[in-house]
Amino acid sequence: MSARRFSLCVNGVERFVDVPPMARLLDVLRHELGLTGTKEGCGEGECGSCSVLMNGELVNSCLVPIAQAGGASILTIEGVGEQARLHPVQKAFLECGGAQCGICTPGMILATVHLLGKHPRPTQEEIHEGLNGNLCRCTGYMRIFEAVEKAACAMESGAME
Amino acid sequence: MRSYPADYELITPGNLDAVLRLLSDEPGRWTAIAGGTEIMVLFGAGKLSARKLVSISPLSELREIFEDEDWISIGSGCSFTQIRRHAGVQRHFPLLAKCASWTGSIANQNRGTIGGNLANASPAADSSPALLAYAAEIELISARGTRRIPYEQFHLGYKKIALAADELIRAVYLRKCPADSFCYARKVGTRNAQAISKICVAATGKLHQGRVEEIRIGMGSVAPAPLHLVGTERVLLGAALNDATIAEARKALLSEVAPIDDIRSTASYRKLIAGNLLEELLREFAAWGDRK
Numbered sequence: 287m288s289a290r291r292f293s294l295c296v297n298g299v300e301r302f303v304d305v306p307p308m309a310r311l312l313d314v315l316r317h318e319l320g321l322t323g324t325k326e327g328c329g330e331g332e333c334g335s336c337s338v339l340m341n342g343e344l345v346n347s348c349l350v351p352i353a354q355a356g357g358a359s360i361l362t363i364e365g366v367g368e369q370a371r372l373h374p375v376q377k378a379f380l381e382c383g384g385a386q387c388g389i390c391t392p393g394m395i396l397a398t399v400h401l402l403g404k405h406p407r408p409t410q411e412e413i414h415e416g417l418n419g420n421l422c423r424c425t426g427y428m429r430i431f432e433a434v435e436k437a438a439c440a441m442e443s444g445a446m447e
Numbered sequence: 448m449r450s451y452p453a454d455y456e457l458i459t460p461g462n463l464d465a466v467l468r469l470l471s472d473e474p475g476r477w478t479a480i481a482g483g484t485e486i487m488v489l490f491g492a493g494k495l496s497a498r499k500l501v502s503i504s505p506l507s508e509l510r511e512i513f514e515d516e517d518w519i520s521i522g523s524g525c526s527f528t529q530i531r532r533h534a535g536v537q538r539h540f541p542l543l544a545k546c547a548s549w550t551g552s553i554a555n556q557n558r559g560t561i562g563g564n565l566a567n568a569s570p571a572a573d574s575s576p577a578l579l580a581y582a583a584e585i586e587l588i589s590a591r592g593t594r595r596i597p598y599e600q601f602h603l604g605y606k607k608i609a610l611a612a613d614e615l616i617r618a619v620y621l622r623k624c625p626a627d628s629f630c631y632a633r634k635v636g637t638r639n640a641q642a643i644s645k646i647c648v649a650a651t652g653k654l655h656q657g658r659v660e661e662i663r664i665g666m667g668s669v670a671p672a673p674l675h676l677v678g679t680e681r682v683l684l685g686a687a688l689n690d691a692t693i694a695e696a697r698k699a700l701l702s703e704v705a706p707i708d709d710i711r712s713t714a715s716y717r718k719l720i721a722g723n724l725l726e727e728l729l730r731e732f733a734a735w736g737d738r739k
């Protein structure tokens with residue numbers, strides 16, 4: 287099927303792409319829009335490195351055909367914070383050593399942003415569940431879990447200020 | 448080898464009627480895609496043979512959960528996240544809420560639907576044991592109309608289901624059971640949530656004066672299709688839950704399961720675990736009875 291035009295709101299900006307409807311959201315983000323922060327690990331829903339938020343919900347962008355993302359609002363790692371003003375979750379990952387090679391990190395951060403949106407003070411169990419679709423081959427996870435807790439505290443005290 | 452998106456058609460009619468008309472005009476030519484967590488995996492691996500796809504995920508007609516005094520109906524397009532968070536499902540059908548929470552990661556639960564899980568007809572599907580334990584019914588819809596059948600009649604064999612080429616699953620119906628029933632569910636997998644089950648079991652039951660008055664057990668991954676353990680239940684009905692009954696139930700179980708060796712496990716491991724799970728569930732059933 288030939289390309290069709292789809293519009294989607296990516297990181298707050300309306301974008302148009304001309305691609306076949308089965309093009310994966312992951313490829314559209316990386317190849318059409320140049321947003322290479324979203325990574326491809328497995329391409330089959332197992333690793334979470336392609337995680338983005340679609341209409342506020344965590345999804346694996348490798349499993350979303352663009353036709354199902356038309357009109358949606360998408361948050362990728364590029365929209366989470368800015369170089370000069372990192373998001374509290376990004377800061378916490380940096381400070382706790384929650385990132386090593388960095389391949390899983392964009393997905394981990396999006397999953398954490400999603401988790402803290404649902405559970406501002408997550409229990410250990412909620413943290414494990416919230417991140418259970420995101421694999422990391424480097425950190426052994428403990429520093430990631432610490433980063434999530436730290437981010438939760440930072441965001442809570444930030445919200446009180 | 449990767450698939451090439453331009454080789455595939457994917458259309459998004461605005462409403463259910465339009466989708467049903469399409470399926471009835473060209474039966475067998477179109478494949479529905481709901482959350483895509485099965486279809487897109489095949490696509491990504493270059494193994495999706497269907498070339499003409501119709502998206503049903505935006506159809507609001509399939510995405511609602513209704514509750515009245517006696518029933519809860521769950522639209523086929525409801526995601527596992529929606530199901531496990533629904534207050535009525537949590538209260539009346541905790542086994543289904545639990546099974547939904549096991550169906551892959553949070554991202555997978557946000558996209559994966561109950562209709563896709565059932566239509567995909569894997570013997571390992573995590574919603575099946577709970578639906579069998581609750582004696583669920585399933586409603587199928589086509590341009591010809593709707594029909595409602597017991598869910599246990601939906602599976603005909605390995606990946607074979609009672610769904611005509613022009614039909615979609617519309618909804619699953621669950622009849623509310625008395626509040627004081629025993630219920631049990633457990634999944635055994637490589638990891639807790641994100642791995643396909645080696646075995647999944649769910650059961651509901653009632654005791655009367657120490658004897659089994661009602662019991663329904665559903666099990667996944669122990670046969671070509673999700674299995675309702677009727678033979679095992681027959682042994683249990685009317686019996687007291689003592690060691691002898693449990694041993695007999697384990698024997699009956701082995702005569703009705705037919706697991707296979709595959710990449711996730713072996714037949715002999717599955718038989719052993721199926722027996723152990725049955726025993727655990729019956730001992731919990733007995734303990735539940737003692738507490739009452």
Ligand SMILES: Cc1cc2nc3c(=O)[nH]c(=O)nc-3n(C[C@H](O)[C@H](O)[C@H](O)COP(=O)(O)OP(=O)(O)OC[C@H]3O[C@@H](n4cnc5c(N)ncnc54)[C@H](O)[C@@H]3O)c2cc1C
Pocket residue numbers: 330331332478479480481482483484485486487488503523524549550551552555558559560561562563564565566567571572573574614615616617640641642643644
């Ligand atoms: C990483 C990962 C982990 C997973 N873990 C689990 C797990 O633990 N347990 C488990 O059970 N599953 C698991 N799955 C499988 C999958 O997520 C579920 O089976 C899910 O419910 C499929 O639903 P879907 O809407 O995404 O299906 P789709 O991919 O959209 O469709 C699947 C099939 O169902 C058909 N279909 C969809 N909706 C309908 C309908 N309404 N009527 C008729 N046919 C329909 C489609 O044509 C297709 O053949 C996992 C998948 C992934 C990728």
Ligand code: FES
Pocket residue numbers: 325326327328329330331332333334335336337346347348349
């Ligand atoms: S690349 Fe999407 S989940 Fe691994």
Ligand code: FES
Pocket residue numbers: 384385386387388389390391421422423424425
């Ligand atoms: S930091 Fe390397 S995979 Fe997680």
